[in-house]
Amino acid sequence: MDLLTTSVATVESDSEPYTLVELTGEADVTNSDALREVLDAEVAKQPRTMIIDLSGLRFMDSSALHVILRANRVMDRQGGVLALACPREPVAKMLRLTAADQLIPVYPSVSEATAG
Amino acid sequence: MTESAATAGVFRHVGFFYRTAKEYATTVASFLAAGLAADEPAFAAVPAGNVSLIADPPGADARHVEFKDMTQLGRNLAWSIPLVLGFAARHAGRQIRYGGELIWAARRLACPLLVADGDAGRSPEYAGPFRLPSSRSHALPAPPQAATIHTYRTDLAQVRALVLQHAMEAGLPDPRATDLVLAVSEVAANTLRHTPSDGTLTIWHDLDEIICEIHDDGVITDPLAGRRRPAPDAHGGHGLWLVYQVCDLVELRSGGTGTTIRMHMAIRPPRPLG
Numbered sequence: 001m002d003l004l005t006t007s008v009a010t011v012e013s014d015s016e017p018y019t020l021v022e023l024t025g026e027a028d029v030t031n032s033d034a035l036r037e038v039l040d041a042e043v044a045k046q047p048r049t050m051i052i053d054l055s056g057l058r059f060m061d062s063s064a065l066h067v068i069l070r071a072n073r074v075m076d077r078q079g080g081v082l083a084l085a086c087p088r089e090p091v092a093k094m095l096r097l098t099a100a101d102q103l104i105p106v107y108p109s110v111s112e113a114t115a116g
Numbered sequence: 117m118t119e120s121a122a123t124a125g126v127f128r129h130v131g132f133f134y135r136t137a138k139e140y141a142t143t144v145a146s147f148l149a150a151g152l153a154a155d156e157p158a159f160a161a162v163p164a165g166n167v168s169l170i171a172d173p174p175g176a177d178a179r180h181v182e183f184k185d186m187t188q189l190g191r192n193l194a195w196s197i198p199l200v201l202g203f204a205a206r207h208a209g210r211q212i213r214y215g216g217e218l219i220w221a222a223r224r225l226a227c228p229l230l231v232a233d234g235d236a237g238r239s240p241e242y243a244g245p246f247r248l249p250s251s252r253s254h255a256l257p258a259p260p261q262a263a264t265i266h267t268y269r270t271d272l273a274q275v276r277a278l279v280l281q282h283a284m285e286a287g288l289p290d291p292r293a294t295d296l297v298l299a300v301s302e303v304a305a306n307t308l309r310h311t312p313s314d315g316t317l318t319i320w321h322d323l324d325e326i327i328c329e330i331h332d333d334g335v336i337t338d339p340l341a342g343r344r345r346p347a348p349d350a351h352g353g354h355g356l357w358l359v360y361q362v363c364d365l366v367e368l369r370s371g372g373t374g375t376t377i378r379m380h381m382a383i384r385p386p387r388p389l390g
Contacts, residue, residue, distance in 0.1 A: 003273055012238075014245070022193075023328065026273055026276070028272050029305040029308050029309060030308070031271055042186060042228075059276065059297070059301070061298070061301055061305055061355070062302060062305070062352075062354040062358060063305060063355075065354060066351060066352065066354070069348075090294040090295075090297075090298065091296075093295075097208045097347075097348070097358055097361050097362070098348060098354045100348050100349040102348055103349055
């Protein structure tokens with residue numbers, strides 16, 4: 001089994017559809033290139049909203065963080081919004097210590113992220 | 117206690133040892149007062165219990181001194197550096213004064229000047245600004261024979277699993293065990309990023325602490341690598357920053373034989389300040 005699995009869906013909602021990326025497993029320097037490809041491909045479709053569901057992520061290192069920060073910069077430029085949802089405590093702590101949570105909104109759940 | 121005072125654009129960094137509370141209060145309060153008299157913003161990071169010693173003497177105008185409780189920062193000296201840099205940045209272009217009381221008296225520190233009994237003399241350890249003192253290049257004591265040694269190249273998940281397993285066996289409580297896992301994984305990730313060869317993870321513990329060491333062929337030339345807070349959207353630099361933030365103590369040696377980084381975590385809570 002792969003260390004990190006990603007699944008992407010376009011979710012229809014009451015307002016407008018959003019892109020939901022679910023990360024499961026452990027995201028580190030050994031799979032950050034693969035993660036970059038997945039996020040780049042989705043960002044290139046210029047969604048208004050992209051939510052990354054982190055609930056299945058047991059571990060995230062700074063390489064994965066940089067990939068997410070990069071996606072956030074491009075989303076920003078395109079006038080879209082990237083949000084993170086449901087990080088487990090080790091991942092949430094890492095987002096706080098790097099102050100990444102000041103740049104990218106972090107919500108306790110996907111539904112709160114869509115409402116955000 | 118170390119104090120920094122800049123005069124006319126000059127950076128001065130003075131270490132001060134004290135025997136009595138009175139000696140402490142007089143010296144630190146007058147250091148800060150001289151700064152305030154010269155309209156220099158003053159900042160003191162000292163144990164909360166010592167604030168009154170500095171603030172209470174007659175004539176001490178502590179209202180204009182910014183205080184931070186060093187016991188809140190105390191586990192790791194690296195935590196105080198971003199605070200001082202932040203204070204300096206808020207007063208950019210001005211002379212500032214900073215008094216910081218470091219926690220572990222036994223820890224070796226390198227200050228340019230040492231003050232004892234009122235006399236300042238040059239510290240033999242000081243190698244100049246932006247240079248590591250010679251003690252930073254001295255070899256670390258060898259790990260014990262019983263230490264676990266693991267060679268890795270790309271399997272960082274295995275590195276993390278090994279660290280977590282040892283942390284649990286050593287009795288490191290969980291939030292700190294996952295902190296140690298993050299720190300070791302970040303350092304091991306640097307092996308993959310910056311060197312073409314294997315890295316070595318060595319783990320050992322005693323009743324007081326667990327230590328994880330990573331050695332690889334890389335070289336770190338910046339003595340402040342990981343000590344400055346990276347901008348949140350920086351393209352790099354978060355890895356070592358995280359290592360310094362989550363560990364109790366980080367020892368770094370880098371030179372001709374590669375880089376060794378030792379990450380310490382106290383198994384029992386750190387002793388309160390004496």
